Amino acid sequence: MADVRVQSADFDVAAEVAAVQAGGDAGAGKTGPHDIGAIVTFTGVCRNDDGRLAALELEHYPGMAEDEIARVAAEAEKRWPLKGLCVIHRYGLIRPGESIVLVVTASAHRQAAFEAASFLMDYLKTRAPFWKKEHLADGTSGGWVAPRQEDDEATTRWE
Amino acid sequence: MKIVYFAWVRERVGKTEEIVTPPDEVRTVADLAGWLKGRGEEYAHAFAEPGIVRAAIDRRHVKPDAPIAGAGEIAFFPPMTGG
Numbered sequence: 001m002a003d004v005r006v007q008s009a010d011f012d013v014a015a016e017v018a019a020v021q022a023g024g025d026a027g028a029g030k031t032g033p034h035d036i037g038a039i040v041t042f043t044g045v046c047r048n049d050d051g052r053l054a055a056l057e058l059e060h061y062p063g064m065a066e067d068e069i070a071r072v073a074a075e076a077e078k079r080w081p082l083k084g085l086c087v088i089h090r091y092g093l094i095r096p097g098e099s100i101v102l103v104v105t106a107s108a109h110r111q112a113a114f115e116a117a118s119f120l121m122d123y124l125k126t127r128a129p130f131w132k133k134e135h136l137a138d139g140t141s142g143g144w145v146a147p148r149q150e151d152d153e154a155t156t157r158w159e
Numbered sequence: 160m161k162i163v164y165f166a167w168v169r170e171r172v173g174k175t176e177e178i179v180t181p182p183d184e185v186r187t188v189a190d191l192a193g194w195l196k197g198r199g200e201e202y203a204h205a206f207a208e209p210g211i212v213r214a215a216i217d218r219r220h221v222k223p224d225a226p227i228a229g230a231g232e233i234a235f236f237p238p239m240t241g242g
Contacts, residue, residue: 044242058241059166061234064218065241089241101242121242127220129234130241131166144167147238 002073002085006065008092011102013041020084020104036083038110040117042103048096054137056145058100060091061129072123076105079119080112087120089128093135119158125151160227162195164205165236168212171205188214189223191233205235213238 003019017039024036046056069087077085084106094100103120107113126147134142163176185194192214196206206212214221215234227233 060241061163061165061215061218061236064215064234067218068220125242126239128241129165129215129236129239131237132240133166144237145240147240151242 002070002077002087004066004069004073004086005088006060006062006069007088007090010090010099011088013043013099013102016086016088016102016104017041020086020106024083024106035108036106037108038113039084039104039106040110040113042101042117042121043099044101044121046094046096046098046100048137051137053096053134053142054139055093055095055135056100057093057133057135058091059131059133060089064129065089065091068128069124072120072127075123076116076120080105080107080116082107082112082116085116087124089124089130091130122151122154122158126155160230161232162191163232163234165234167237168205168235171201173201186226186228187223188216188221188225188227188233191227192223192235195235211237 020039021036069089073085073087076082082105086104088102090100101124103117105113105116132145134145136142161176161178164172164174169175181191181194185191192206192212195202212235216225216230217232
């Protein structure tokens with residue numbers, strides 16, 4: 001069962017990796033063989049776009065955001081033999097250098113963890129109900145970020 | 160019927176949510192978007208480009224031909240830009 005969170009607060013990557021590892025079938029805190037052999041983390045970070053951007057404001061659909069991420073996470077667990085999965089997506093005002101999204105996948109061998117993390121990010125981009133609005137460094141609003149065609153294309157490669 | 164709006168659809172409509180009572184012939188999500196579009200300039204602006212605005216019924220993505228009968232909450236929003 002994936003650990004899915006939608007929150008305004010920042011997250012601690014090392015703590016989340018440790019939690020995924022501890023939650024494995026025989027995690028680090030337990031006796032017996034450790035069956036997690038690979039952990040992949042992806043962190044999405046707010047860029048400043050060469051100084052143009054002051055912050056991103058992330059709006060989300062409360063309730064659906066959690067549900068939709070959970071649906072994508074369940075699909076990833078169906079496709080790959082994962083031993084741990086955590087997805088955290090932030091909302092609210094996020095400044096350049098701050099984290100937006102975290103995906104942690106764990107598996108016995110690296111390929112499943114790499115592929116599942118990539119799949120999750122591709123689907124989160126196009127299916128999770130979040131929208132980014134730009135706040136510019138000159139104090140004006142830069143408007144809503146437009147979806148990238150590359151993101152739609154990245155999603156279709158898993159179909 | 161409760162409708163909720165997000166991002167630039169919300170800004171253009173000028174509301175986060177509202178209760179509407181569409182006529183019986185409004186059966187699908189596409190019908191509803193078309194009916195809303197006729198309610199005023201702000202709606203016409205929000206639903207100006209056909210096929211751009213996405214929809215969800217009871218917090219699940221749906222296609223324009225999805226029936227709205229029995230829906231508790233219908234959401235309209237732009238293509239998503241999370242991640």
